[in-house]
Amino acid sequence: MRKVDPERHEAKRQQILQAAVTCFAQKGFHRTSTAEICAEAGMSPGNLFYYFPNKQAIIAAIVEEERRQTADYFEGTTQATDLFAELLDFMDIVLELASDPIYLKLALEIAAEAMRDEEIGKLVTKNDNELQTALNTLLRNAAARGQVDPTLDPADSARWIAALVDGVFSRVAIDPGFNPLEQRPMLRLLITRFLRPGGAGDLLSATSSQG
Amino acid sequence: MRKVDPERHEAKRQQILQAAVTCFAQKGFHRTSTAEICAEAGMSPGNLFYYFPNKQAIIAAIVEEERRQTADYFEGTTQATDLFAELLDFMDIVLELASDPIYLKLALEIAAEAMRDEEIGKLVTKNDNELQTALNTLLRNAAARGQVDPTLDPADSARWIAALVDGVFSRVAIDPGFNPLEQRPMLRLLITRFLRPGGAGDLLSATSSQG
Structure with a gap:
């Protein structure tokens, strides 16, 4: 029986995922063959299939990797003092990812x-x-500390932050004039005004224009 | 030579487009045949091809119809007194369209x-x-009338309004907990706070958290 070195196994997996990301971003999922991923990763099909049974399994692993990275980010925010600043930093990461052509293509695929x-x-x-859930928790804790408007429902606020994340990627995909990194101050302003309005006057105008 | 009655011609075109929308929403573009569109519209292939040479032409006509309706809406706002209210009304229409399962499926297709x-x-x-362009013009005119914050760049504001429109559709597609009509007050609050903040305190906190 062959002994598996966990570190070596993980390094090989990452090597395949990296090669797959390169291929998928160039040609899309459906036009990429596992043979092309093998060539890009510099390994034999038999070796690749030892790690991933098929192309769908590779895509699933990429989505799982994405989940893990997001979870790690929010895990890291639990010790932070200024949770609102952590939210703005998260949105910076979103803008950076959206301005990476390979990541963007992959996200749209x-x-x-x-x-x-x-x-x-x-x-x-x-x-x-x-x-x-992570955004909801962050917003709830931020509200408890007086860092965001406590009158907002954190679940609904989280939904609109998620809508903005989606919106960033679809803007980059459809609008050549939308440069994510240049839009950073505007996104920060939008989120700041939304989550921590200046005072009563702001709430008043919001209420009166809903009539 | 056959005489074309423009009204009758347009009514037939609309009948085909309506049938196509029904088919596309049920099965998607690629799994819908022109034969199925003919059956749904109750006309022969020869008759359908007289109006549209192929399926792509039908899709193009649906996208053009969408363009015309949006143009009509913003054309109608030019005479309005409160341009900010017109913007909020436009977002209401977006939420209504996103809550229509057929329109949603079509938009995603x-x-x-x-x-x-x-x-x-x-x-x-x-x-x-x-x-x-329409949002940009509306926001520029609204700023000139003191109805939205004149310090915001109207082109950038228009981009983020467009990002929110995209975000609404992607939220409905991905998140079963996102009910567009229930989210109406939250979207109005978000846009109101963004475009007409209450006062100096708001701008101050936005500036200080950008550091």
């Missing part, structure tokens, strides 16, 4: 695949649920 | 097709440009 493939769809929904 | 088909992609980008 995953969104499209989630509509076509039920298994990938479930994983994407799971990631989205986790992101919303 | 069009977004996916825009990535696959260059011609449809160009039409969608054109619609998006027109929407942004």
